[in-house]
Amino acid sequence: MSEECAARASRTPFGRRLADAMAAAGPLCLGVDPHPVLLRAWGLPDTAAGLESFSLTALEAAAGGECPRVAALKPQVALYERHGSAGFAALERLLSEARAAGVLTIADAKRGDIGSTMAGYAAAWLEDASPLAADAVTLSPYLGFGTLTAAAETAHAAGRGVFVLALTSNPEGRDVQHVGAGEEGGAVARRITEAAAELNARLAAPGEWGPVGLVVGATVAEEAARLGMRLEDVGGPLLAPGFGAQGATAAGMRAGFGPAWPQVLATSSRGILAAGPTLAGLIASLEQSRADLGG
Ligand SMILES: O=c1ccn([C@@H]2O[C@H](COP(=O)(O)O)[C@@H](O)[C@H]2O)c(=O)[nH]1
Numbered sequence: 001m002s003e004e005c006a007a008r009a010s011r012t013p014f015g016r017r018l019a020d021a022m023a024a025a026g027p028l029c030l031g032v033d034p035h036p037v038l039l040r041a042w043g044l045p046d047t048a049a050g051l052e053s054f055s056l057t058a059l060e061a062a063a064g065g066e067c068p069r070v071a072a073l074k075p076q077v078a079l080y081e082r083h084g085s086a087g088f089a090a091l092e093r094l095l096s097e098a099r100a101a102g103v104l105t106i107a108d109a110k111r112g113d114i115g116s117t118m119a120g121y122a123a124a125w126l127e128d129a130s131p132l133a134a135d136a137v138t139l140s141p142y143l144g145f146g147t148l149t150a151a152a153e154t155a156h157a158a159g160r161g162v163f164v165l166a167l168t169s170n171p172e173g174r175d176v177q178h179v180g181a182g183e184e185g186g187a188v189a190r191r192i193t194e195a196a197a198e199l200n201a202r203l204a205a206p207g208e209w210g211p212v213g214l215v216v217g218a219t220v221a222e223e224a225a226r227l228g229m230r231l232e233d234v235g236g237p238l239l240a241p242g243f244g245a246q247g248a249t250a251a252g253m254r255a256g257f258g259p260a261w262p263q264v265l266a267t268s269s270r271g272i273l274a275a276g277p278t279l280a281g282l283i284a285s286l287e288q289s290r291a292d293l294g295g
Contacts, residue, residue, distance in 0.1 A: 014136060014161035015209025018237055021071040021104050022265065026290050028069075029106065030062045031241070031269025032094065033076040038270070042277035048086030051079075055094040058273065061282035063101040069286045072104040072135070074239075074267050092131045105134040106163065106239065112140030115147050122151040126160045136161035138215060138239070142176070145195040156203045156211040161236075166192045167224055169217025169242035178227065186228050193229040200235035209263075213237040218248030218266060221256025231260035238263045243289070244271020250292040266293055 034054045036046045042057075044050035055075065062070045075094055080087040091107075098105045111121040124130050125137035136155070139148050139162050148164060155162050167177050167189045181187040193214060200210025214234060216224055219242035224231055231238060238257070242248040243266040250266070257264050268289055275285035 011159035013205060013208060014155065014159055014211050015204060015236060017135070017159070018071065018104060018161070018265070019209055021068070022237075025068050025071045027071060027264055027266050027293050028286070028290050029072040029074050029239070029265045029267035030058060030070045030272055030286065031074045031076060031108070031267050032058045033269040033273065034079045035270070038273050038276070041274070044277070048083045048090050051083060051087060052090040052093055054276075055090060056097060057277060057279065058282065059094060059098055059101065059103065061276075061279050061286060063098070063103045064279070064283070068101070068103050069283070069290065070103070071265060072106055073098055074106040074108050074241075074269075075134075076269065077107055077109040088132065095132065095134055104136075106136045106138065107132070107134035108138045110138050110140050110165065112143050112147065114143060115150060118147050118151050119154075122154040126151065126155045126158055126162075128158060133158075134160070136163055136213070138163045138165065140165050141192050141195075145192060149199065152199055152203065152212050161211040161213055163213040163215050163237075163239045164192060164196055166196070166214040167216045167220050167227070167229070169219045169240075169246055169248075173217070173220070174223075178223075181227055189224070190227050190229045193224075193231065193234060196236060197230075197234045204235055209236045211236070213239055213265075215239045215241065216257075217246075218242035218253050218256075219246050221248075221253055224256070224260075225258065231257065231263065234260075234263070236263070237265050239267060240264050241267045241269075243293075244268035245274075250294070253293075 080091040177189040196212045204210030213236040218240040275281040
């Protein structure tokens, strides 16, 4: 795909592009997490070159065939960052090859800062001119949800999206995210959900997902309803990590997310990547996860 074509494609709203990708491939997102232990298991060195080879093999398994086997890829930025500029170059290569293959990317960077600094993160992850531009980026709202508004607007203008941490898959998340439950206004996670819904209502085209998705762990999906989070009213997608290695199952997610299940993009990294390094192993594992999810 030419650069001009890719830029035009990226200005189609992210919500529509992701909904189309999920309709075609089902609700699976492959997490690309080049952990040292996985690199070793794949017979690769823990170097930037090893990361690049790992990433491109994961992409080939996900993108190969007549249509992509996944709706999106979610590279874990921390695992590239530990190799400094060479690690970022490997990530840039993955992002650009995924774009060329027509596979959506979500950079799992979990950025969050005061408003003026957020503009820098938005430029890095969400603007056409940046070599690190992905289709979406994960953001942390714990400096105040309002600090993320401009980044969501930048994403929207570029046909990109953001996923804001609401209820994370790790057990420690509740120390912060459940605070306020049972009180007026509700839990922090519920307030984040409501703020995301408001922003989407302002930015989204009628009947379409807006640019603001939420991260809601697959392992804690059933807690959302208990906290009064009306996920089905967010007007955007739900990125659900925790499927596979962290123990969440497809049946558990369907039950836990209830009416919001059609918005769920279930992401699995180690659970699928452990089947590498052969393409055949990875593809079999991807197809098994897709079948479990009903994709
Ligand atoms: O609540 C969250 C938010 C992000 N993550 C990230 O997802 C993957 C999960 O990897 P698995 O190997 O499938 O467990 C990883 O990159 C996390 O940083 C999350 O797990 N929970």
